[in-house]
Amino acid sequence: MIIGVPTEIKNNENRVALTPSGVVQLVAHGHRVLVEENAGVGSGFVNEDYLQAGAEIIAKAKDVWATSDMIMKVKEPLPSEYEYFKKGLILFTYLHLAAEPSLAEALKNKGVTAIAYETVASNGKLPLLTPMSEVAGRMAAQIGAQFLEKPKGGKGILLSGVPGVNRGKVTVIGGGVVGTNAAKIAVGLGADVTIIDLNPERLRELDDLFGSSIQTLISNPVNIASAVAQADLLICAVLIPGAKAPTLVTEDMVKSMSKGSVIVDVAIDQGGIVETVDHITTHDNPTYEKHGVVHYAVANMPGAVARTSTIALTNVTVPYALQIADKGVQKAVAENEALKLGVNVANGEITFKAVAHDLGYTYVPVETALLNGFASV
């Protein structure tokens, strides 16, 4: 199979879909890997590294897309890339389609087989989302701490406090991978941390993990309102896989926060959970102020720590890419239930239920849209 790796074009997206060691693994299986010139530079990998790994360097994105059977990316294609879509192309990347209706339409109309990293699921876990959630969660606490500083627009609070002065309060909504990693760093910084989740079993696990260094609360509007009002830093980390994120923090709740508080809505890639987070921000211009509260809503946070993130992402994506490349997409999907759950679009149909529901399309199962002739396991 010919596998193409274009340069990421989203604002400050410095990650790349394959490290040179990922290329070595694909080439060892007899595949050709085309890497766009300088695609790895943001992650510290130069063209020479890819050539030595056995890749071919291609000058223009359009030639990478035109020649490849499978495109591996990091972020969802942007509108300027839609023209490269072609029938039968396999696209393996983050997609977040419930928040990207025009992308879903373009993939559907062009007959692309689109496999979303974020919905590949195994034993209730999301193996291709997890490493980037670990990164974004850890970043969320350090970014929040930074924007609480007065020169950055915050109220001038040091999360650890100092002897004789209160610690800062951090509220984390959603105690999954992002939330847990945010809490680890916030606790490490010495903050007073509350984690809210809908799942009581998850709250028990968090209680076992953190002991008395955090407060857990069940998710309901009363607990959310009270914890948001008290927070210096609010970190939003809720996910319903594939679906648009629910609005859990209302505008009135944001108004109840004291001036100079900070919201980091990590769930923005699925639309965000805060009513006043009405647009995605960028690493170049990461915050805006509403009701005196600093809002941060960057949808590609890990792109800022690209070296760490690219290696962490490739560690988990390459085994799946190898299966697709070795067997072809139909056989790979038929034989791997986790990968099957990743298929969001195939042969002009939306094949992920939550995406179809949120965007108003008819849901067509992967078995019907992609696997005719292949028995599923």
Ligand SMILES: NC(=O)C1=CN([C@@H]2O[C@H](COP(=O)(O)OP(=O)(O)OC[C@H]3O[C@@H](n4cnc5c(N)ncnc54)[C@H](O)[C@@H]3O)[C@@H](O)[C@H]2O)C=CC1
């Ligand atoms: N902005 C960025 O750069 C990045 C964003 N993300 C996003 O962060 C979000 C969270 O991802 P993960 O932590 O990996 O998901 P996860 O599935 O590990 O955790 C989500 C948690 O939300 C909880 N939850 C669901 N409904 C809830 C509700 N109504 N109230 C409270 N909790 C609720 C679940 O029980 C679960 O514990 C996702 O949207 C993900 O795509 C991830 C990485 C980077």
Ligand SMILES: CC(=O)C(=O)O
């Ligand atoms: C998960 C995601 O959207 C990211 O890593 O950018």
Ligand SMILES: [Mg+2]
């Ligand atoms: Mg996005």
